[in-house]
Amino acid sequence: MKIKFIILMLAMVGYFTSCYDDKSNDSIKTINPLVIDMGGVPTSMSAFLLDTLEIKPVVYKIGSDDADLSYKWEISGNDIIPFVLDSTMTLKAIVSVAPNSNPYTIILTVTDNRTNLQNYEKFSLSVYSNLGKGLVVADTRDGVNTDLNLIMSQNFTENFLQQFDEKDNTILKNVYSTTNNGKLIEGLATAIMTSFYDDNRILTVTTDHSVLQMDPFDYVQGMVDNEIFFIPIPEERFKPMCLMYDNSAYYELLIMDHVVYARRTRWGNKNYSASLEASDLSPYRATLGCSFIEGSNTRSLYVYDELNGRFLKCPYEYNELQVVQPTGTGPFDLNNVGKMNALFMAPGKDDAIYTVFETKDGGKRYLYTFDGGTLYVPTCSALKLYDLTSYPGIMNTVGFDSSPLENVLYYATDKKVYSLLLEGTNPQTFERYEVEDPNEKITSIMVWRKGWQGKMKFKDSSSGEGYYTDWAMNRMMLITIYNESTKEGKIVAVPIMNIGSGILEKDKDFHQVYEGFGRILCIAPQTV
Template identity: 25%
Template sequence: MKRIYLIYVTLFIVFVQACKDDLGNYEYTDTPIVTIDTSDMGGILAVLRYGSLNLAPKINIPSGHEAEYKWILFNRPASSAIPAKSAIISTDAILNAAIGEPEGNYGLEFIVTDKTTGIMSTVVFRVDVTSNLDYGMMVLYQTEEGGDVDFIKTPQLSASITQVEHFKHLFSASYGAQISGTPKFIGNARVNFRPVDWITVGSSNYLGRFNANNFDLLRDQLDIFRRNNTIINPQAYRYISTNYQALINGGKLHVATEITNEIDALFGGPAAGDYELAPYLTSKVNFAIYVVGYDQKNGRFIRYFPSSHTMVDFAAPALNVNQPFDLRNIGKDMLFMGEGRNSHTYSVFKDKVGDRRWLYQIDFSSKSDDGTLGVAVYEMTNLPDAAQAKFYQAAAFGDYIYYATDSKIYNYSYSFSNTASQAFTVPAGEQITSIKFYRPSPNTFVADKEDRVLYVATWDGTKGKVYELGLNETSGMINAVPLNVFEVAGKVVDLSAKTKGNG
């Protein structure tokens, strides 16, 4: 026992001596780390879906160090049945990102990694995503990858809008990819106190219907048709005042009615008949007329007859009534058709041979098909730059229409003087690609705003712009200075008002 004790004493002495002889130089210091100051930013952030989330936290980086950044948005599943998802939305120090996720509560983690030390600093925010597209203008544009949709809101469009907002890339954020094919049209369908509230988007090979409040996909492609063998080639779409959805697809008319819900509002097969429709529709028609189109093949206006699902001729001009033209025999190529003053339809035509231009005024809205629907015809041939006009809009409050060339917009007074004057010119280097009045339907709560703003889209070869122009709704005079100018990530092909509706 004594021997064991001596062994322990000896080992202790050796250990103490070893520590005494260790002459190493040890210095213990704190490693500098990145700090993130969010004291003035708040813990809960609110953003409208498709709106931009902008954050600029104060970041303190140790002298001589470099950092890299990562913003990660993740959902907060309410149950284990919902999969957890996350996505990197930016790698910049300052966040400026469009949020396309559906409504709900999310987490946003900001990670700063010190590349010198490898140490990460992080902070987490709560993000509440809500939807409220409200009144505004939809912008459909073409990119190198496909097509997409922006949404514009300004105080000029509704008294309830207090600031200018530009929501970008709605389609790709919702759908997960851009629109395939060549974009053609975008339109809003809304009926007060009925389950009609959606946005329809069409391209050369795509047709989709989206929720008008949050742009969630409702259905697309063959799911919008009752026949699964339909070849998808959309060219024009309108929701008609007769509660019909009208679609021109491959030159033929397809119609859909909505009775109780969106699920049943599907397009049937093409209406029968020997015709090929121009890509234009008018929404102001009498309930006894249903849908009106222009048969480009045979040079005539024709209408939809629902009981036989056919396209038929209009009635012959009434006897002993002086009609300016015969709807059954126009014999020209249509360049435009849309609504204007007195809810009449205004159509611009070009002769099949030569460059003569014509404006036809027709009343499809207040009378049934009795052979007396023609109102007037005006020759536009000698108006300035009429042969170069590419885009048209008919005013609702004055006897004028706008026509636009590549760079100029003219105010054409058709009933008083049959003359036109230059109303607006876009900046040099830009080319006009679309013009549209702000004209939501229904116009509940915004009747004092419609037709008071004209939107003009341009393209300079690399980027698109949308000009918001104030105007006098009765004279058509356009203010020289735009109310707002928006940059768009592509070439705009169509513009359309979106309404909020009531009920």
């Protein structure tokens, strides 16, 4: 009976206690003494690639004037390896992650180093690309590795849809290393080429031992070396020699250890095909070729075969290298020009192919010109042969170029730029530009060939403003210069005046100078 009474009492106590609602915890709130105050600023934001991102929270610890706080801003998302952007209260960092339709996540972690107490704030960052048409500049600071820079300006970028004033000139330095976590391109760049067709955007860079691809909208490294080839190339033969582009048939060509490979730039293709054979199945040794980077004029691209002393023609299908069929008689045999070193190949006036040769002993130099015909037939004809040896500075050149508008060969020594006028029976050469600073040396020259991309100011005394503005295509010379003392490189854009006479504007007020680079290795239009 006593046991039953005890059980009954316990049951009654349990009933009444279970009905009691303890309100004591409702009035207790956990307060984190570390405060991250955004002042009403949204935590979702957007920025362009290579912009400087700034976020300015106010962080403090309640009840402490001298709190020992540390900060970590970490970014993650979109398959990147998370990394720290900054370690101060105010974030100030270059946006170096690739543009993406999905936002990145930034986490600010604040730590009280005395108590290990932490607080967090989350941000959402959408990144867009502002990289577009312009001039790609490959340079080196250490003489071993390469970085890429991009100039977007009136000279290289302006078109019908995008107009630039000189005050809008943008020079984006170290674009490649910034978007690749500080990594440089190993080796020294030898060539750059951009192609864009059917949304297949590719920037190709070669060094003496490597080939890299990247999207010119973000410069994030893509495929490298044998990843780009359908059939792998032995490591000992991985020696890029010449990069070319045919804008008529939409092919990019690469000479690798004297063998030619073709990559069609349409339909998303990124890979080079198997090596091309000569149409007569004979061995060849390609050393140099020419590019038609502008227009769809159906002109053929050619390579020089040093082994047989001949020119080989690329047909529209790019399935072989055609042995040419010369038409008529000319000053030389296109299938037997002699075994010389090809120094330069490019289109000249009326799309003739200009080739500068040097004899194997280095004692003489020649210019051969020929009409290359079209992509659809294997015929072509020799035009002119010039002995260049006696012209001033010709044996000490650092670069050559030509223009489709002029029968002129431009060449440069490390101090002067010359134009060789080829019209008539007695070609003449003239000095057109000279470097005055004894510490400066010219390293290359290039005629700007991109159509409807880039403008130039030309001197005009009859104009009220003293100048007129026109498209830069074939009317602008780019001269790269290196200062041995300051270890800095620059580009000088000079108007070409009086088309046909190879005259460069002497008034430096009309020269546009882009400075602050390392030693410039090569430059190329970015066409996307």
